[in-house]
Amino acid sequence: MSKSVAEPSSPNPVSASGPGTLYIVATPIGNLEDLSPRAERVLSTVDLVAAEDTRHTGRLLQHFGTRKPMIALHDHNERERYQRVLDELQAGKSVALVSDAGTPLISDPGYVLVREARALGVKVSPVPGACAAVTALSAAGLPTDRFLFGGFLSAKRSARKAALESLRRELATLVFYESPHRILEALADMADVLGDTREVVLGRELTKAFETFYSGSLAEVIEALQSDAHGTRGEFVVMVRGYEPSGEPQSESALDEDRLLELLLRELPVKKAARVVADLTGGSKNELYQRALSLKER
Structure with missing residues (x-):
């Protein structure tokens, strides 16, 4: 049976008949070759790019030979800036929303803008691509039939441990993002709350030159990081095997x-x-x- 293939859609030109389209564009998390042809085409043809960091995105656009008007839209100004982007969309302009790396809104800015755009009837079109959490899970060797994405844990130890305690008996694989200056503290708290024998896989600098995966028990991975001169450099995805009722002592x-x-x-x-x-x-x-x-x- 033959299957029909839809023609790729192009960003809407300025139109007096209705609002433009808001494109949610995933960008590379490291390797620039991971930008899809569709994402490159959308970025080259939209009227405006709403970027988490205009300097970072400017370098990305320059690499692909594109120059576009940009507006900064990040965690600290989204509630003040989203209306300007909505005005452009309602005037018929097409806008691409991008974060510094990966898929917007996945522990990145954009929630307010997307929610308000949809409420106004603006077309919101995802342009899929890299996402650090999914990229790491695909290579971790942990169960992926169910996983719980926890984003970044709190920087405060008490709140971090409370969050982990609430997940102690979660059966799904747990996925977190963590920064280099907090990774050892976070792993130590996981070992304390979840048990230092719980299986963990750590993805560091994914898709980049020094991409590394550490796996084993929490105790083993902590030791591996401490003995690696580069172990606490770069960005991390932490994946912890879910609770197994038969896998640890029970009351x-x-x-x-x-x-x-x-x-x-x-x-x-x-x-x-x-x-x-x-x-x-x-x-x-x-x-x-x-x-x-x-x-x-x-």
Whole structure:
């Protein structure tokens, strides 16, 4: 059976008939060869580029032989600047939103602009490409059927540990971004809260010349980083294997909960079984639901 292939769409020219299009353009996270032909074409034909850092994006455009009017749109000014971009869109102009690297809005600016643009009926069109979290996961060798993206953990240790504690029994693979000056502290807190035997994969400087992956237990990866002269340089994606109910010591009550779930799942749907066990044991409904899903899959 033959499949029809849609023709690539081009950015809208200035039009009096309606608003222009807001393109969400993913840019390389390191290797410039990762910019897609479509992204390069969109960047070369839009009327305006809204950039997290105009100097950084200016160098990218220059590399591809493109010069475009730009406006800075970042975490500290988005709520003051987004209206100007909306005005351009409503005047029929096409705008490309880019961050410094990767896909906009994924721990990057743009949420306010995209939400307001959609509320006004402006067409928002994604131009997919690099994303550090997905890039790292694809090469990590950890389960990817379910993962939870946590962005950047708090710089404050108490808040960071509280966030990790809330995820301690999360069954999905956990994915975080981390900066070089905080990576060892964050890993130490993960070892403290999640256990230093929990499996972790660390991606550093992805797609760049010194791309490195570290894998093993949290204790082993911390030791590897400390012994590597370049271990705390660059940007990091931290991927932690999800909680495995049978993979660590459990209290007698936790074992009882799993046994109850196993018995109830023979007769009841996952959600109802989790609710019944929560009523009987006083456990968290959300946590028991996730554990019931895991047991059902097994």
